[in-house]
Amino acid sequence: MPTIAVTGATGNLGGLVMDHLLTSGVAAGDVIPLVRSDAKGRRFAARGMAPRVATYDDPEGFARAIEGVDKLVLISPPSPDNAVRLQQLHGAVMAVHASNLTQLAYVGLADPEERPFCLEDVDLAIEHSILAAGIPFTFLRNSVYLDELGPELAAAAASGELLSATGNHPMNWAPRADMAAAIAGAVTQEGHLGATYNLVSPEPYTYDDIAALLSQATGRPVTHRAAPGPDVVQSLTTWGMDPDHAQAMVEDFQAAIATGKCHTTGGDIERLSGRSGRPTADYLVSLAQSAQSSR
Ligand SMILES: NC(=O)c1ccc[n+]([C@@H]2O[C@H](COP(=O)([O-])OP(=O)(O)OC[C@H]3O[C@@H](n4cnc5c(N)ncnc54)[C@H](OP(=O)(O)O)[C@@H]3O)[C@@H](O)[C@H]2O)c1
Incomplete structure (x- = not known):
């Protein structure tokens, strides 16, 4: 079986990708979490995985860490x-270029040409570097994690009002x-080399839709109210969100939605993972509950 290394292994997405690799039948010893220190690797070694130390800030160390690896997420x-x-x-790409990897799965942001977050230029530049270097690739372009919405949902469930400065534009979260399951699918199934996947929901959801789903699931009315950005920040901070986090949610995420450029839909998540990629009412409630309990 090919070995598969995963960067950001201690992070939310990397951890989930590795979980899906294991449940899809990859042997633990063939999963290589790339971590920033030996100490951070211990919990993976305890599960039978083979962690190695690599940071993006040390390209030579990164190159050593991927020696002998077959695939890299x-x-x-x-x-x-x-x-x-x-x-x-x-x-990292130069290290991969000098290696014998058979597949590089690069994970960036969805619809990079639209640039709603102003972060996507880097993804496009890196995708072009990978192409120019002739590296066998799969590009996975991620939408916004619905999970980021947890604190906003908890605040809305408590007050009955979901505030946003999104202009009620749709979002394909x-x-x-x-x-993560789709990314794991792209490196465990055959046929994904040279492919680009946009991992977005099969249908977009506005804040009105989200409020309606939350009402339906909790049995209590929740309405979406359009508000200026500073008011949304104030309301999230009053609920208990860290002020910097609240500001980022509004100035980065809600502002991106307000551009009206996050509406594309597609079936790539389901194609790669068999999972729907669709926000469900029950999932929204679980996000709200988990945000409430970690407040
Ligand atoms: N689509 C979205 O909604 C969305 C939202 C937020 C972020 N993102 C993007 O998606 C990525 C994954 O999201 P996530 O939720 O898994 O993020 P996360 O939980 O913050 O994880 C970030 C990971 O990157 C590692 N890392 C940070 N700096 C590094 C460095 N210099 N060298 C090597 N590793 C480093 C961290 O390691 P340590 O544990 O050692 O710090 C951690 O494992 C993010 O990095 C970001 O690019 C997407």
């Missing part, structure tokens, strides 16, 4: 600074676990 790093992310990913 390269998840775009979390820095919001495009120049930093570009440099980090460039180092999908559960992170469904996107």
Whole structure:
């Protein structure tokens, strides 16, 4: 069986990708979590996986860490600074270029040409570097994680009002676990080399739709109210969200939705994973409950 390394293994998405690799039958010893220190690798070693230390900031160490690896899931790093992310990913791609990998699965953002987040230029540049270097690739373009909405849903369930500065434009968000399952599918099934997948929901949801789903699932009325960004930040902060996080939710996520460019739909999640990629009422309630309990 080919060995599969995963960057961002200690993160939300990387962890879920590895879980799906294991449940789809990849032997634990063939899963290689790439972590930033030996200490961070111990919990994976305890599960029989084979962690290695690699950071994007040390291209030579990264190259050593992927020696002998067959496939790599390269998840775009979390820095919001495009120049930093570009440099980090460039180092990783050059390391892959010098290796014998049979598949590089690069995970960036959905619909990069639309640029709703102003982060997508890096994804496009990296995809082009991978193409130019002749690396065997699969591109996986992720929508926004529906899971990011948890605190907003909890605040809405408590107050009966879901506030947003989205202009009620649709968003093609999908559960992170469904996107992770699709990514795992792309490196475990045959036939995905040279393919580009847009991992978005099969239908887009507005904040009106989300409020209606929440009402239906909780049995209590929740309405969506359009509000200026600072009011939404204030309301989330009053509920208990960290002010910087609240600001990012409004100025990054809600502002991206308000561009009206996040409406594309598709069936790639289901094609790769068999999971729907559709936000369900029960899932929204579970997100609200988990945000409420971790407040
Ligand atoms: N689609 C969306 O809605 C959305 C939302 C947020 C982020 N993203 C993007 O999707 C990616 C995965 O999301 P996530 O929720 O899994 O993020 P996350 O939970 O914040 O995980 C980030 C991972 O990157 C690792 N990392 C950070 N800096 C690194 C470096 N210099 N070298 C090597 N590893 C480094 C972290 O390692 P440590 O544990 O050691 O810190 C962690 O494993 C993010 O990196 C970001 O690009 C997408």
